[in-house]
Amino acid sequence: MQDLSDKTAVVTGAASGMGRAFANRFAREGMNVVLSDIEAPKLDDAVAEVAAHGTRVIGQITDVADGAAVDQLADLAFGEFGGVHVLCNNAGVAEAPNPDFISVGAWEWVMGVNFWGVVHGHRAFIPRMIEQGEGHVVNTASMAGHLPGHSPYTASKWAVVGITQGLYNTMATDQTGIGVSCLCPGWVRTEIAEASRNQPESAAPPALYEPTEEQQAARAFVKAAIDGGMEPDAVADLVHDAIVNNRFWIFTDLGMVEMLREKHASIVENRNPQIFGIVDLD
Numbered sequence: 541m542q543d544l545s546d547k548t549a550v551v552t553g554a555a556s557g558m559g560r561a562f563a564n565r566f567a568r569e570g571m572n573v574v575l576s577d578i579e580a581p582k583l584d585d586a587v588a589e590v591a592a593h594g595t596r597v598i599g600q601i602t603d604v605a606d607g608a609a610v611d612q613l614a615d616l617a618f619g620e621f622g623g624v625h626v627l628c629n630n631a632g633v634a635e636a637p638n639p640d641f642i643s644v645g646a647w648e649w650v651m652g653v654n655f656w657g658v659v660h661g662h663r664a665f666i667p668r669m670i671e672q673g674e675g676h677v678v679n680t681a682s683m684a685g686h687l688p689g690h691s692p693y694t695a696s697k698w699a700v701v702g703i704t705q706g707l708y709n710t711m712a713t714d715q716t717g718i719g720v721s722c723l724c725p726g727w728v729r730t731e732i733a734e735a736s737r738n739q740p741e742s743a744a745p746p747a748l749y750e751p752t753e754e755q756q757a758a759r760a761f762v763k764a765a766i767d768g769g770m771e772p773d774a775v776a777d778l779v780h781d782a783i784v785n786n787r788f789w790i791f792t793d794l795g796m797v798e799m800l801r802e803k804h805a806s807i808v809e810n811r812n813p814q815i816f817g818i819v820d821l822d
């Protein structure tokens with residue numbers, strides 16, 4: 541899809557970080573934009589910011605883990621604008637370390653937002669986009685979707701990489717006219733390190749829990765990497781370019797991509813995987 545002007549984009553997780561930057565980028569291209577999120581005051585603020593570019597912009601509170609809410613979001617977008625041409629399944633959360641290994645509540649929360657949010661987006665929007673005969677879906681995965689990690693976040697992002705590639709195959713073999721991109725950011729300067737602001741009680745570590753020194757060091761490392769990460773606006777430029785050039789992979793950190801060579805070589809050569817810790821990810 542080369543000309544985005546007068547078309548419509550829907551972005552989940554649009555009140556903050558990358559989603560907000562995508563919404564601004566699309567409006568600057570002349571697109572109408574539907575922003576959705578669960579954080580009400582920030583969503584209002586983002587809608588006002590994006591609307592300043594002069595296109596039609598609406599906001600809708602939507603928990604992407606709730607299938608019925610995502611159906612309503614799709615009805616609203618198609619109803620208001622007559623079509624949806626770009627869908628960014630972007631909302632995401634990351635869990636805090638938990639001494640009970642990882643609680644069922646944390647798995648359910650993270651998989652609910654990061655994995656089921658994408659599934660609901662596909663289910664609610666894509667059939668109508670196929671009827672339109674054109675459109676582009678951008679799913680926000682992560683480099684965590686390619687690299688090892690024993691956590692709900694890693695599981696959810698590996699799943700997003702897998703189903704996004706599956707969607708790409710299906711859209712191409714069925715000749716739907718729908719393009720698909722898989723965004724795999726490295727570190728980006730957003731509020732993801734404070735994702736626990738939205739976590740339900742069931743996902744929280746026990747109140748008496750004191751993180752170990754290693755956990756504190758890992759948390760500080762991640763926070764510093766995110767604070768020193770790429771600007772969300774720069775990621776939005778890459779997303780825009782991938783849509784208009786119909787490119788599948790969107791990577792923001794080519795140094796991290798290099799690390800995938802050894803991973804794939806070890807699979808092809810049937811060798812045991814390389815061992816590395818989170819501090820190796822720089």
Ligand SMILES: NC(=O)c1ccc[n+]([C@@H]2O[C@H](COP(=O)([O-])OP(=O)(O)OC[C@H]3O[C@@H](n4cnc5c(N)ncnc54)[C@H](O)[C@@H]3O)[C@@H](O)[C@H]2O)c1
Pocket residue numbers: 552553554555556557558559576577578579602603604605630631632633653680681682683724725726727728729730731732733735738766769
């Ligand atoms: N920042 C990074 O370094 C990084 C790296 C790789 C991948 N990602 C991914 O990028 C995406 C965007 O995150 P970000 O970094 O901009 O963080 P962010 O916290 O700034 O933005 C995420 C947004 O998602 C919203 N959200 C949380 N739960 C939701 C729910 N249930 N329904 C709807 N919205 C919900 C939040 O309110 C927030 O506005 C996420 O999928 C994240 O996993 C981020």
